[in-house]
Amino acid sequence: MDKRTLMQSSLAVLVLGVATLYLKSAYLSNLVMWIAIAVLTAASMRFVLLIGELNFATAAFVGLGAYSAGVAATILNWPFLAALLLAGVVSSGIGFLFGFVTLKTKGPFFLLIGFAFTEVVRLVYTKVQWLGGNSGMVGIFPPRYLEAHYSTFVVMVVGVMLIVLVAFERSHLGKTFVAIRDNDQVVLSVGLNVHMLKVACLCIGAFAAGLAGALSAFVNNVISPNDFGFLLSTFALAYLKVGGEDSPLGPVAGATLLVLLSSVALSMGAGEHVFYGLAIVFSVLLMPKGLMGLLPALRRLRSARRRSA
8 A cells, every 4th residue: 555545544534533523422423333343344354355255254253253352351351452452363363263274165165164154153152151142241341431432443443444454455465365366376376375375364354353343342232142143244245245345445335325224224113124125236236336336437427528528
């Protein structure tokens, strides 16, 4: 990432963080945090797409991060920042083991393994009583010095993590990930260990997902196994498809739009899921490359009007 892009991204994160300081409504503060966490979850899934794999185990890594932070905060009484770091490290460590075993498969096989892994991890939570079993864990609160401005903290952390993911993507390592997606045999032919590079990509994505889980645990104060089922990965995929997976801003656009729509649909009762589903279907049909895919078309239209003028 060049210095200009880094400065612009950092300024945007800072402006958004400062803006949250002026949110007086508790509902709006929570909505901003839900959007930010959804953005980071979708971004973690998108990062693994750099190697051409759809990671349906994203929900499992989010759950691992949430439960790790919950254990650190409520059982071990660790400091808040240490709990966040533990969440990312645990998710990344489990991601290494998961990726080392499973990334020898490709495409739908890896997707199905990720789906199964998510459900197995969810079932494990229900059987472990010191994790709360089916009832989950309660009392996961942010520190008192952050309670009034936790939404600002969440936005800043998510923003910094997005910048880190984009920096990885635009580095030589990120370009190698893309080369693996395009043709892994070419990468293999120059002597690089394709399998371990894939595992490294998954570990980075898992760290981001674990951090998203930890932030959500401190937002909701309560977590349960059903919060981290396969539907969480489905929603993350929807954010990507609606926003556009080709752009780093795709998760931001898609998660913002769909979380806002879901907050509106809450008042529709039983029609909530129908409304949410139709929004996804129409977005994908009308915008094959997502919201961010509309920008090149708009630029071409603007250029055409300028030339005609």
